[in-house]
Amino acid sequence: MKDIKVLHREKLSVRDFFFRYGKDLQLAVHTPEEDMESNIAEGGIHRPGLAMAGYTKVYSSQQIQVVGHTEWNYLESLGHEGRQKVFDALSVFKAPMWVVTHAQMPHPELKEMCTRLHIPLFSTTLHTYEFNKVAQRILEEFFAPHAIIHGSLVDVYGVGMLFVGDSNVGKSECVLDLVESGHRMVADDVVHISHVGNIIIGRPDPLIRHHMEIRGVGILDIRSMFGIHAIRKVKKIEVIVELQQWSRDVSYDRTGLNESEEVVMGVPIPKVVIPVAPGKNLTVISEVIAMNSLMKLNGQNVAAEFNESLMQKIKAKAKGEYSDDLLDMNPQQWDPYE
Known part of the structure; x- marks a missing residue:
């Protein structure tokens, strides 16, 4: 087994991801099917809250973008103009796909950006934690060596x-x-x-x-x-x-x-x-x-325990303290018919 040839998968198409796991993830599509030609190249899930607030220095844009309950309510509080500024700024980053959780409808500004950039947009009835848990496991196994x-x-x-x-x-x-x-x-x-x-x-x-x-x-x-x-x-x-x-x-x-x-x-x-x-x-x-x-x-190593017992007997015998275990048996407790 020393000459194992380790292989790595480099990308997973959104189309394959949707048709293989869409039912398990309870995904609904909000963009044209032909937009599913993009590829997922990183095995991670990203919640873009900081990017929406304007901090994009460490924005993991190549991962699946998940709009959870917190992000959705933040966008809701911004109003149309605020959301427009957010997605105008995020338009320079082309994520492989966006997902809105908790059965919430994607905001029109998000849908407009995804449609314009041909980015697949989905929603799911799953809670954010549930979606992330299942999707992360799928991606982890797919991109695993x-x-x-x-x-x-x-x-x-x-x-x-x-x-x-x-x-x-x-x-x-x-x-x-x-x-x-x-x-x-x-x-x-x-x-x-x-x-x-x-x-x-x-x-x-x-x-x-x-x-x-x-x-x-x-x-x-x-x-x-x-x-x-x-x-x-x-x-x-x-x-x-x-x-x-x-x-x-x-x-x-x-x-x-x-x-x-x-x-x-x-x-x-x-x-x-x-x-x-x-x-x-x-x-x-x-x-x-x-x-x-x-x-x-369960913490029991029979070989090690037997060896330890044997070494103790050897040490005891060397000191003249050894006695045969047979002498410890009580003949009154014997029953030849058992």
Whole structure:
């Protein structure tokens, strides 16, 4: 995974933004449809209150401009002439689109400026906070660095486990067995990952979706075979499991004390290397890895605790203070039939 080619999206057309997410954002159009040819080039939402008041030195004009309840009432208080001066001054900045929230109608002066400059103008019934929250998430994911990797992603007990390894090592078979055991597949063979915030998100390829290839069997539709509960559309990657063909010449971790991680697009993710050998139950091992990860998230590190207990016993024995735990057992509490 060291040779990941990180990709970046440079622009999102307002037309695509509207037709993909307009329903979710409850957008209504107030300018001609042909004006939607502008592009959103920055993943941010801007409230132009200071710019309306005349301070445009740090005006983020390349972002989506949102007129919330405060800005709308400020414009309302200015009257026609005041609003005309505001939008005459803002005409030198061509924003990708304007949105008026709270189901408020855009002022005629704003609509005139947008029509004249061919800037898309929308209104929404959502409150400003609600609109900003949803729109910001959409833009954040769209402009996030992304890549395509070879692997399989599955949700095991709520833990996103990315299986990687050489071709034909058994990744798909392991994921299929996990799905049959009640866990949820996200993607097989091709995983689209993106760096959102400080986490790595994985999702299936749009063409392959929730299909899987099993050598000797063919293409399987996991959703049709196992039901809607057997799949997920997206999942945070929390553990990387590398499957390797077992070799006598390789030394594998046997205590869990030497925790390793892999940095994916700048984000460190815990990594476990599992040797694959005939008869090895990868499904149970995967479930144990997931449960162990959950225990660590809850502050319990079994390997570290066991090592600490062992070191205490060694120190006690060196001082002559060691006693066998078996002597601590009370025979009166034994019941041979339990």
